[in-house]
Amino acid sequence: MAVRRRQVIGVTATVGALVAVGAAPAANADFDDLFQPFIDALSAVDPGIAADTDPGSALASLDSLFDGWYQNLVSTPIHDLDQWLFGAADASAAGSAVASGSAATAADTFTVPLQVNAVTEPVVNVSVGGGADAPVLVDTGAAGLVMPIWDVPWTGITGLPTSFNFGQFGNSLDYFYVQLPTTVTFTDAAGDHVTADSSVDAVLFAFPANFSLSGPWSIQDYLGPANVVGVLGVGPNALGPTPDSIPTAALPGDLGKGLLIDQANNELIFGANPLTGGTSIDGAPWTTLDLSINGGTHQAVSAVVDSGGVYGTMPSSVLNGIQPEQNGGLPDGTTIAVYQHGTSNLLYEYTVHNSNGAFNSPIVTSGDSMNTGNIPFAQQPIYISYSPAGTGQTIFGGSNAIQP
Template sequence: MSAHRHRLVGAVGAVGAFLMVGAPAPAAQADWDDLFQPLVDAISWVDPGVAADTDPGSALASLDTLFNGWYQDLVYTPLHGIAPWLFGPDVPGSAVAYNPDSTNLPDSFTVPMHVNLNTQPVINVSVGGGAQTEVLVDTGAAGLVMPIWNINPFGITGLPTGFNIGQFGGALNYFYMELPTTVTFTGANGDTLTADTTVDAVLFAFPANFSPFGPWSIESYLAGSSVGILGIGPNALGPTPDHIPTADLPGTLGHGVLIDQPGGKLIFGDNPLEGGTVIPGAPWADLKVSIDGAAPTAVRGVIDSGGVYGTMPSSVLGNVTPNANGTLPDGTTIAVYAKDGTTLLYSYTVGSQSGEVRSPIVVGPSSGMNTGNWLFGQEPVYINYGVPNGQTIIGGTLIQA
């Protein structure tokens, strides 16, 4: 995900996909220093030292300290003080709760996952200690985006760190603020794992083309599949690649995540598989694609678990003529290779398996390719955070102890 997304709501009640390749999303830099600079100028008559300070950073830092003090004294502390009275105290359970302060962190942690609408892998998360919320597991994005009302206000750990506007695939615009908080994952046996991170809290959303019939929320944009998007791709365009909850997990659990869609689970930690195909970059990578057995053509691709049925640039089609609706004809064979053009990553035939394999959407000749979810439905894929821009490791066998 970025400010320019690659997933689009297509026909009513269905989710399609096409790639919107644009400039990277601007970083959310509207911090409190920027927001309150006019106030610094305005109150200089109260505290001449603020305006006269030869180091503006020091002046703004003192103002930040002032506002943080107000926030702690007037908002944070009172709210947290009445939280047990309103909601009742936490009741200890038998399951283990792992957090950044735990001294007994496991080497790996498994979270159940299921697939909605055939192509959307979904898990449950709790933000700020709030209710469980379904989110899409999306390698094509970076950062957790969800409506602000799905975030427990008593679990916000500080002031917002930025404000920004994002966009999903030319279909949905959203205004959000980046909030420091916690994201908690629940394992199959009830154990919990918590990351100190930030979440992009959506204040409001509206259709990008101002159509009254367009999506007005993340949930409607995803055709009711989930209410938020958990972006886990380290070199995705946005919205906040500096804070990916799965990479912010404590200890070795933040080293990477295995998406085992056929097995119905996510596994946090070092890769439990060996012998897979290593692709530099996650999700953006250099790939090659062949249509109907033609010589492979180089493409810049997004290996995207949330990409639905994917996209295909018209420059690689050769003699294949797309349908009027921008899809490829049934019977078209697609083969995707690593950058070397010989290591096959996956292949499929459009319209095979009783219509279960649908076509990618044909996009402009200079656009990138999006794998869609097909690859993830066939074999496990590991996202490695341990190298710059990440790695995508496809397949492999279980490491024997």
């Protein structure tokens, strides 16, 4: 059977992360960062244009001339236009995190409903720029909010674009997007809401990565059974597309510390980890895990703990001669056990089903990295911590700190 995979792959064919094809500037970067590629191109002729490395050279005058032209004719007018259209940054402005009500400024925890579509797809609703709620996939294997530009209300854009770039899903779908500053709002079951000042990667167009006429031509086609309009990437050390602009990390106060994905109870909980006694590993989603196949010796493997990875992937290098089936999955009855690296602490285990219409197998791939898929999230709550900055932590399991 054909298996649709939602894990995302970078330009270096690394499994399990969504990555932009190029380095995007910071989400709050100046609009003139958009002109950096042109500056870089000119720097190939005149290194002084990018930086005054040799102000005494004959080219220094060209450097000064370009800088003056750029500031007077490009940078200053653009910034003036930005201020005229959107006003100065103000935490009290409507739609900002501070203006979102007491739930945004006082609460140290906030819970929103979560549902699981198509067995492996955790989904929550978000409102972008004050628009209608839209379902998005909660994806620990990616960073940043990606959705079609027609789902982003222009009235909710809070500034000028901060970057244009390419991204890719699963080595199957390429897309070109513009990063737009906006607000991202989550609503709980009681109707209260909390808002982050963040950005959205608004997709302008998409096309099959392998140019197959039968391939997906839009995010909706690619995401298929998930029944969502976009992807909410929440992984602090995911490869992209915009790890510097993760809406859940931009939530106000303690709410931005991390999030608990509790699929069994259909909840996504923002704030400090409400559970105790879990097993913590460094990195989220990228980390090192120990893997045992069919009870064999533990093998260290680079891994992506990926809630949006469907049933995941398994590198052929760890299979010790086990051959995949025609559908790319492992043989029926194969057992997989995953441990905290360097310890005997079991994180999760399961038996592969790959016969009689049942399927929960990782897809065998080349390379040396593994994607967990959604299996561990289906078995236990998993907390994604944004500390330490840039790498984060993943905490498997745990129990309520206060028992009723």
